[in-house]
Amino acid sequence: MQRSCRDVTNAWSETLQKNIALIGFMAVGKSAIGRTLAKKLRRRFVDLDRVIERAEGSKVREIFEHKGEAYFRQLEKQALADVLEENNQVIATGGGVILDDQNLQILREKALLIGLSAEMDVLLARAGDATKRPLLQGSNRREKIEILLRQRAARYAQAHVTIDTSNLTVDQVVKKIMGMLEVRKTVGCKP
Numbered sequence: 001m002q003r004s005c006r007d008v009t010n011a012w013s014e015t016l017q018k019n020i021a022l023i024g025f026m027a028v029g030k031s032a033i034g035r036t037l038a039k040k041l042r043r044r045f046v047d048l049d050r051v052i053e054r055a056e057g058s059k060v061r062e063i064f065e066h067k068g069e070a071y072f073r074q075l076e077k078q079a080l081a082d083v084l085e086e087n088n089q090v091i092a093t094g095g096g097v098i099l100d101d102q103n104l105q106i107l108r109e110k111a112l113l114i115g116l117s118a119e120m121d122v123l124l125a126r127a128g129d130a131t132k133r134p135l136l137q138g139s140n141r142r143e144k145i146e147i148l149l150r151q152r153a154a155r156y157a158q159a160h161v162t163i164d165t166s167n168l169t170v171d172q173v174v175k176k177i178m179g180m181l182e183v184r185k186t187v188g189c190k191p
């Protein structure tokens with residue numbers, strides 16, 4: 001049954017306020033896309049890894065090196081909960097934030113969750129030398145990515161919508177997201 005225009009308008013104004021969170025594998029472009037999207041939507045942009053780095057006073061790479069991944073995941077969980085207290089933001093998450101069930105649940109509740117994906121060769125190219133990414137250090141990067149992607153695929157698939165960014169520029173992805181938001185706004189209703 002078609003919804004009334006008032007219902008649609010209400011749903012849209014909720015969407016307007018709601019956070020938009022980007023999830024997806026390392027180097028897929030979450031930060032660059034998030035920053036540009038936030039500018040277009042005139043929203044605050046939050047990069048979760050930078051929030052963690054500010055709180056801890058050290059770089060993600062150093063946190064992994066000196067305190068380990070489990071410690072980093074605790075910081076990440078706390079930072080995510082704090083950030084999601086606010087509405088109306090565009091949030092770029094770290095690629096592993098979805099490993100925690102509660103993180104995934106509150107992201108789905110408090111944000112429109114947009115998944116970004118890319119083909120392996122594109123991820124490898126975008127990762128560059130990956131010195132800042134502790135989980136991609138050393139040799140056999142392709143194999144490392146394959147293993148992590150296999151472990152995480154079902155979790156990335158929990159996004160409300162997913163965009164394959166392989167052949168798209170940052171601006172093209174942002175345009176696509178803006179188009180999706182527009183479709184949600186104008187979805188048919190019974191006057």
Ligand code: S3P
Nearest residue numbers: 025026027049094095096133134
């Ligand atoms: C991680 C991704 C990184 C960063 C940390 C762990 C992951 O963020 O949070 O190195 O587990 O995928 P990016 O996705 O921004 O590289």
